[in-house]
Amino acid sequence: MLRSETVYLRALEANDIGFLYEIENDASVWGLASDTLTPISRHNLRQYLDNAAADFYEVRQMRLVICTNANKEAVGTVDLFNFDPHHRRAAVGIMVANTHRRQGYAAEALQLLLKYARHTLHLHQVYCTVAATNKASLRLFKAAEFRRVGVRYQWLADAEGWQDAVEMQRLLAGQ
Numbered sequence: 582m583l584r585s586e587t588v589y590l591r592a593l594e595a596n597d598i599g600f601l602y603e604i605e606n607d608a609s610v611w612g613l614a615s616d617t618l619t620p621i622s623r624h625n626l627r628q629y630l631d632n633a634a635a636d637f638y639e640v641r642q643m644r645l646v647i648c649t650n651a652n653k654e655a656v657g658t659v660d661l662f663n664f665d666p667h668h669r670r671a672a673v674g675i676m677v678a679n680t681h682r683r684q685g686y687a688a689e690a691l692q693l694l695l696k697y698a699r700h701t702l703h704l705h706q707v708y709c710t711v712a713a714t715n716k717a718s719l720r721l722f723k724a725a726e727f728r729r730v731g732v733r734y735q736w737l738a739d740a741e742g743w744q745d746a747v748e749m750q751r752l753l754a755g756q
């Protein structure tokens with residue numbers, strides 16, 4: 582199992598619908614940490630959950646739930662998506678519920694995901710796109726040895742206008 586001292590990662594389950602509904606409908610991250618600008622229905626989330634167990638190599642994405650070891654509570658999700666099997670790379674996304682942020686869960690979950698990506702999925706590299714104003718995420722990925730490789734100017738739209746996006750990557754080979 583993917584487990585650290587504080588958290589573990591597990592596959593999505595049918596009873597995660599309430600938790601997913603909460604984090605997917607957090608309007609504060611729409612357009613920045615997600616691709617949506619509209620609420621997502623429970624019906625659409627049920628359909629998503631019905632297909633969530635599909636093979637990573639087939640659907641080219643995976644979402645895992647971040648749970649605490651202490652009480653097995655779901656506190657966030659971590660994703661691999663845009664998987665390219667030829668180049669053995671995927672994008673990484675991470676979301677921790679607002680009430681559980683700044684407790685170290687994201688850092689531990691990211692380390693677990695990186696080990697899994699390297700040793701089980703045999704990925705060569707992972708990458709992410711982070712809003713330039715999202716200082717917490719930039720610190721998280723920098724601490725996990727992601728390198729800043731570029732900036733996309735006025736790439737992300739939010740309620741206040743346009744934001745730059747920082748592109749980061751981490752090579753996994755030899756790790």
